[in-house]
Amino acid sequence: EDQVTQSPEALRLQEGESSSLNCSYTVSGLRGLFWYRQDPGKGPEFLFTLYSAGEEKEKERLKATLTKKESFLHITAPKPEDSATYLCAVQPNDYKLSFGAGTTVTVRA
């Protein structure tokens, strides 16, 4: 069975304090790994897609990387507006997307 585990569950950061979120997975054939951001009361918002080990994607203060067993979302010099829940999802061979439980990031000014 496909499994996606995100850690930590919650992360409290001071503005400017860089950190990383982890997403480890076991899946029957990885078609793609996705990162989403979800704000309270809203649906997830797409951030990145990663397809193969070694791939990296960047967007503003966020950088996502992928290995054969895990992905990291690095937040560099975060701002309060980066506060959100970050969700990782894997798409296996059967295309049924499996989501992790998410990491809730709080950035204090």
Add this chain to the structure above:
Amino acid sequence: KAGVTQTPRYLIKTRGQQVTLSCSPISGHRSVSWYQQTPGQGLQFLFEYFSETQRNKGNFPGRFSGRQFSNSRSEMNVSTLELGDSALYLCASSPTGGPPYNSPLHFGNGTRLTVT
């Protein structure tokens, strides 16, 4: 471009009743997926429709069903509601969904269903 629209935003139902939720995808998107989000289980895949056909299905009981219309709009229905069905139901659209492309999903803001 308008995003994914879900109606209604909030719904309160009683155990045993049935409910229908509606989703309008982004214009031009032909794949619509439905997810259930709860604090305990997170986001769980319900089903996916493409060109009016159910293309993929998650591990939910038959009380959960859906359909897609020719204009790509979709509805999901839950019959004989149980307390455990209380959740945020999210609809997502993508241009093609599954094979052969891994298009990212664009989510609506969900319908919050409360079963009492």
